[in-house]
Every structure is written in structure tokens, then in C-alpha cells.
Amino acid sequence: MPANAGAAPEKIAKPKASDEICSRVMAMLRRGGKSEDQLFDALAGGQECVSWPDFQSLFAQLEPSLTVSQLEELWSDFDKNKDGTVSRTEFKRALCAVGASAHDVAQTVCSKVLAALQREGQSMDKLFDALRGDQPTVQLNDFVDMFSKLEPSLNREQLEFLWRTFDQDGDGGVTRAEFHLALTPSPTGPGPPDEPQAKDGT
Secondary structure (H helix, E strand, O other), rough: OOOOOOOOOOOOOOOHHHHHHHHHHHHHHHHOOOOEEEEHHHHHHOEEEEHHHHHHHHHHOOOOOOHHHHHHHEEEHHHOOOOOOEEEEHHHHHHHHHHHHHHHHHHHHHHHHHHHHOOOOOOOOHHHHHHHHOOEEEEEHHHHHHHHHHHHOOHHHHHHHHHHOOOOOOOOOOOOOHHHHHHHOOOOOOOOOOOOOOOOOO
């Protein structure tokens, strides 16, 4: 297992509170096999847009630890045009932005992991096997222990944010396939949802 990344730690931006909250919500959706659209529909209650009282109520239930100020910051990130409601497009764009933020953090850290593996002549599979030990999947504590040594500038919150980019289905363990997928470099993060197209294609 790589002992360290070899280079001086590079300061990685701390995710915004709203990014962290949405990351936890996305993980919850994956665990429940739900989509962003289904969450929007639950919030909107049959309406075209989500209102602040419904948004506040449901997100407070999803994440009871959230303070009112955190909920207001989250709402502000969703209600981009400041009209007092959140449309389906705004809702999905906000959640997509969290994915892009997580992607940026993951790309920075994972590039260092891959460089360390290459220097030491190790493979992703060897690293995965070392991390999982006798378990079928990598567990959070083992993941945090290793990545905190590879990237000492990361705090626990950032490490858990990174963990959720690996644990794609939100089941609490990272499989070999998820591990490979997360470590494999990709040019861009998730993009925003497509705008509705006109029926005549124009």
C-alpha cells in the first residue's frame, strides 16, 4: 500500500455546506433506489415548483442535524433566480453541481493515489485487496485511514465527501468495480440536466 503521495500536500478546497448536505442526500437517494425527479415530486406535491416551507420541512426530516441557517443556505443555492420557488430544472442543476464539486475533489486526490501506485509498481487491485482485508468490500474507516495518509490536508468531512464518490450505490461499502471506476481518470464531471427540447426539434 502506498505510504504517502510523495509530494507536498496540495490544499484542497473544503466543500460548501450545501455541497456536503446534498452529497448526503444523494447518497440517501442511491440507498433507497430513488431519483432526483422522485425527490422533487415528493417535495413539490403535484405542483410545478417547490416552495420554501415544503423544502425546509422535507430536508429537515432527511437531515435532522441541519440548522435553519444551513437550510436557508441550501435553499439559496437551489433558488438561483430568487423567485421564491425552485423549479425542476433548478433542483436537478443544484444536485448536479454537487456531483461536479465531488468530482473535482476526487480527481485531485485520485491522481495522487494513481501516481503513488505507479511509483511503487502496485495495481488498483492490490490496493483494493489491502484496504478490504477479509471483507468483501472496502469500509469507510479503512478508506479514511488510507486516504488521510495519502492526502493529509483532507479533514474528516472532506474524506467522507470523497467516500461518497466511491460508494456509488450508497450501501456503505465500496466494491472492486466501484473502486476501479472512481480511480479511473475521467475528463469531466457530471453535466447539468438537458434543457427540454421543442417537439419540432428547433
